[in-house]
Amino acid sequence: MPGFWRRLLGNRSALIGLVILAVVGVTAAAAPVLFPGSPFRRVDRPFQPPFGAHLFGTDVLGRNVAAGLAHGARTSLMIGILATTVAVLVGTLIGATAGYYGGRLDDVLMRTTEFFQTIPTFLFAIILVAILAPSIRSIVIAIAVVSWPGVARLVRGEFLAMRHREFVHACIGLGMSDRRVIFRHVLPNCLSPIIVTGSLTVATAILIESALSFLGLGDPNVMSWGFMIGAGRTFLRTAWWLCTIPGMAILVTVLAINLLGEGLNDTLNPRLRNS
Amino acid sequence: MLAGEAGSATPEYMAQLRQRFGLDQPVLVQLALYMKNMVALDLGFSFRYNMPVLTLILNRLGPTLLLMGVTLVLSVGAGVTLGILAASRAGSWRDTLISILALVSYATPLFWIGLMLVVVFSLKLDWLPTSGMETVAAFHEGWSRVLDIARHLILPAVTLSLFYMALYTRLMRAAMLEQAGMDYVTTARAKGLSEGRITLAHVVRNAVLPVVTVAGVQLGGLLGGSIVVESVFAWPGLGFLAFQALFARDFNLLLGIFFLSASLVVVVNLGVDLLYTFLDPRIQV
Numbered sequence: 001m002p003g004f005w006r007r008l009l010g011n012r013s014a015l016i017g018l019v020i021l022a023v024v025g026v027t028a029a030a031a032p033v034l035f036p037g038s039p040f041r042r043v044d045r046p047f048q049p050p051f052g053a054h055l056f057g058t059d060v061l062g063r064n065v066a067a068g069l070a071h072g073a074r075t076s077l078m079i080g081i082l083a084t085t086v087a088v089l090v091g092t093l094i095g096a097t098a099g100y101y102g103g104r105l106d107d108v109l110m111r112t113t114e115f116f117q118t119i120p121t122f123l124f125a126i127i128l129v130a131i132l133a134p135s136i137r138s139i140v141i142a143i144a145v146v147s148w149p150g151v152a153r154l155v156r157g158e159f160l161a162m163r164h165r166e167f168v169h170a171c172i173g174l175g176m177s178d179r180r181v182i183f184r185h186v187l188p189n190c191l192s193p194i195i196v197t198g199s200l201t202v203a204t205a206i207l208i209e210s211a212l213s214f215l216g217l218g219d220p221n222v223m224s225w226g227f228m229i230g231a232g233r234t235f236l237r238t239a240w241w242l243c244t245i246p247g248m249a250i251l252v253t254v255l256a257i258n259l260l261g262e263g264l265n266d267t268l269n270p271r272l273r274n275s
Numbered sequence: 276m277l278a279g280e281a282g283s284a285t286p287e288y289m290a291q292l293r294q295r296f297g298l299d300q301p302v303l304v305q306l307a308l309y310m311k312n313m314v315a316l317d318l319g320f321s322f323r324y325n326m327p328v329l330t331l332i333l334n335r336l337g338p339t340l341l342l343m344g345v346t347l348v349l350s351v352g353a354g355v356t357l358g359i360l361a362a363s364r365a366g367s368w369r370d371t372l373i374s375i376l377a378l379v380s381y382a383t384p385l386f387w388i389g390l391m392l393v394v395v396f397s398l399k400l401d402w403l404p405t406s407g408m409e410t411v412a413a414f415h416e417g418w419s420r421v422l423d424i425a426r427h428l429i430l431p432a433v434t435l436s437l438f439y440m441a442l443y444t445r446l447m448r449a450a451m452l453e454q455a456g457m458d459y460v461t462t463a464r465a466k467g468l469s470e471g472r473i474t475l476a477h478v479v480r481n482a483v484l485p486v487v488t489v490a491g492v493q494l495g496g497l498l499g500g501s502i503v504v505e506s507v508f509a510w511p512g513l514g515f516l517a518f519q520a521l522f523a524r525d526f527n528l529l530l531g532i533f534f535l536s537a538s539l540v541v542v543v544n545l546g547v548d549l550l551y552t553f554l555d556p557r558i559q560v
Contacts, residue, residue, distance in 0.1 A: 118537055118540050118541060118544075119533075119537050119540075120496065120498045120499045120533075120536050120537065120540060121496055121499050122496070122498075122499025122500065122502060122503070123498060123499050123502065123517065123532070123533055123536060124499075124533075125499075126502065126517070126521060127529060127530075127533060130521055130524075130526075130529070131526075203382065207382075207384055210384050210387075211384060211385070211386060211503050214384075214386050214503070215502075215503065215506065215518065215521070216522070217521075226384075229384075229386065229387055229390070233390060233507075236390060236393060236394055236398065237398055240394045240398075243387065243390050243391070243394075244391065244394075247383075247384060247387035247388075247390070247391065250384050250387065251379070251382055251383050251384070251387070254382035254383075254384075255378065255379060255382035258378065258381060258382055259378070
């Protein structure tokens with residue numbers, strides 16, 4: 001795939017997105033080295049403004065904001081990627097089954113999908129996390145549950161379009177098993193829209209996670225950006241940077257993912273470029 | 276839990292509580308009962324507020340509908356306008372500027388932009404109130420009350436609109452560009468119509484359809500977003516109620532809100548389908 005990478009890196013928005021994401025990723029990976037110990041640890045007097053003794057100052061309990069940011073990057077990226085993986089896997093499986101077999105099975109699966117789609121996403125996520133008790137696992141489950149229907153519908157559409165192509169008939173005529181046709185022949189042809197949607201789902205997942213932990217539904221043992229904003233909210237008048245800085249981190253990360261997603265879209269579907 | 280807070284968790288009292296709320300029944304019986312009550316629009320009883328859930332929800336529905344209505348108008352209006360502006364000079368600096376603005380708003384967490392607006396407009400500039408729906412202590416009447424509510428409405432509505440505005444801007448721009456290449460535009464041009472008239476009377480009318488669809492679909496999302504925004508601004512609507520219910524562990528209330536918002540989405544989608552036939556007479560009901 002050298003051609004793919006060259007085209008992707010030649011795309012301006014994809015390049016910007018990749019660079020920002022690389023910075024966030026490296027910070028997340030290096031968090032235990034850069035800021036050893038728990039990010040919940042007190043390091044100094046509370047409410048130190050940024051660019052003093054500590055890069056981004058300290059919060060109400062004297063915690064280092066920069067350390068929180070680095071450790072929060074781990075949480076955000078991990079939840080975003082895990083939740084998206086689960087959502088894409090489930091969505092692809094259901095969409096592929098519905099699109100390939102059609103008929104009654106398609107009806108049942110698609111009505112179920114629509115049922116999930118009518119439920120207001122964020123409210124649903126909140127209720128799931130509240131019932132399952134806040135933890136990384138329940139947040140991942142909640143985000144995956146609200147995100148898979150979009151993927152399922154997309155994959156079903158792609159499969160419907162492929163189902164009656166000649167190469168599929170040829171495969172069936174050769175006596176291949178359904179599973180082999182679906183995974184070896186049809187799925188690879190639908191991969192590019194799935195990748196694009198997947199990348200955008202990561203962005204939404206990070207936004208949902210930050211909103212959940214802002215409302216106090218995050219995992220209490222893990223530092224996250226949304227939690228930092230929620231904790232700093234009460235001190236908006238005296239220490240506005242406690243909210244501003246983690247918010248900027250979310251904004252930049254999500255923006256980078258969206259840029260990358262757009263770049264991937266342009267690279268993988270060159271035909272759509274001018275529309 | 277209730278008993279624990281009352282400070283008298285004797286076994287007799289617990290048993291009495293359980294019986295009163297039907298918690299001594301098997302789970303399936305409880306579910307069946309809940310379903311049966313739901314059909315009759317009886318959403319149960321909120322033990323926290325000591326009020327039926329339905330009354331509680333209906334009390335809070337007004338502010339939320341007000342917020343959502345204003346947001347919808349604001350976001351669709353601004354989104355469509357910006358989309359038209361961007362598409363009419365595709366590739367110019369105006370287009371680039373609007374696209375960047377949309378991209379950034381699309382990536383901003385709602386609650387954060389709300390807090391930042393509070394910092395700028397309420398704390399630093401002191402122009403607008405930080406939270407609530409009206410100044411209760413002022414006892415405004417008539418028009419001054421309307422004005423007061425409007426002042427409180429600005430920040431939450433703008434916050435909630437930004438994200439959707441970005442979405443509609445991008446959609447509108449894409450739809451406008453797609454329509455601009457159609458044959459009927461060439462026909463209109465050949466007829467000697469001015470560019471402005473082609474855009475406004477022909478292209479926009481067709482391009483606005485996908486925006487309407489998405490606006491309908493996004494309504495559920497708007498409700499979800501209003502939870503966050505309402506709890507940031509302490510707007511006394513359904514979202515704030517859901518937030519409070521969540522922390523009071525008042526699940527009857529939470530489920531009631533959940534049920535009502537899901538129904539609302541279904542109703543709105545029906546409305547959008549009807550609106551379609553109005554916007555595009557080619558579509559039959």
